[in-house]
Amino acid sequence: MPYQTVPDSVRRFMDRITELCGTEHADWAENFNAAFANTLTTTVHRHADGTTFLLTGDIPAMWLRDSTAQVRPYLPIAAEDDDLADMIEGLVRLQFRYIGIDPYANAFNEEPNGATWDPDDRSDFSSPWLWERKYELDSLCYPIQLAWLLYVNTGRVSQFDDTFISGMRRVLDVLETEQDHARSPYFFIRDCDIPTESLDDDGRGTPVAPTGMTWSGFRPSDDACTYHYLVPANMFAAVVMGYAERIFTEIVDDAALAARARALRESIDAGLRSHGTMTNVAGETIWAYEVDGLGHALLMDDSNVPSLMAAPYLGYCAADDPLYLSTRRATSGRSPCPSRGSLRPTRPRRPRSWTTWWPSTRARI
Helix, strand or coil, X not given: CCCCCCXXXXXXXXXXXXXHHCCCCHXXXXXXXXXXXXXXXXXXXXXXXXXXXXXXXXXXXXXXXXXXXXXXXXHHHHCCCXXXXXXXXXXXXXXXXXXXXXXXXXXXXXXXXXXXXXCCCEECCCCCCEEECCCCHHHHHHHHHHHHHHHHHHCCCCCCCHHHHHHHHHHHHHHHHCCCHHHXXXXXXXXXXXXXXXCHHHHCCXXXXXXCCCCCCECCCCCECCCCEEHHHHHHHHHHHHHHHHHHHHHCCCHHHHHHHHXXXXXXXXXXHHHCEEECCCCCEEECCEECCCCCEEEEEECCCCCCCCHHHHCCCCCCCHHHHHHHHHHCCCCCCCCCCCCECCCCCCCCCCCCCCEEEEEEC
């Protein structure tokens, strides 16, 4: 069940926010505190086995990506609150249990009840645990990030258990396989009139050539990639492979897994540098949002994370990195881009009743 009351440690943090906002900005504190408490009081389900399930919004399922983002703000507080740290560790444990069931799925059920977004979806694997099976590279990155940040903030290492290790083997298997998508068994087909809900070419996606990067079927928005080397997600993957290398070197003694993580980090980063950039009409080198290794690139950004704008936040580069800054100017429309010299806001094709649009700007070459 969710927390019945806000933990004292969280309440003290919220009181500090209220104090800092003062009377002039009391409404800021009110809005922040309402949102900050909401995850704990409405979405957290703590199980008897010590694991933690987090509802994602109003959908009765847990996304690997969203659940990490939902608890990350509590990590600094967890350094002084063992029960809060236990809750977050329970989430890590459940995330890696789910990865052990299916590393290609993006969202899971709390119980093996067969609930699903669309019962007519077709893919190469199914399980009553799966809510949705859109393969999104960042979904495998987020649980590694959370496990690492839990350690960094609290010194806790009990999350790096056998379930974590076996889940990491599956993560490494998938990332290595998807460096050459032709070897992959994965496909995903959803029969509907929204093109971004399914993958082209009988669920295999548009063609790609090996680049050293690793393939993603879908973006963090759950929309299908146009070109399947999603640059921000590969940046994220390079970062968390660095975390994995350190985990299996400094905390868990497994030289073989450390070597695999290091090889992936180096290969993905080299692929990003060699194939993940493009040149605008002003002659500036900038990051592309997606590429395919065949000469095509898409320049846009996503208001989700990972995104090009979030590269420093993810730890891939410094905020004053010249390549990042030139990309930031391009995606914000403040410098010439490859398509008619400016970027335009773009909306994916969604039902009219949907009012939230993910991509912020886009140009394709």
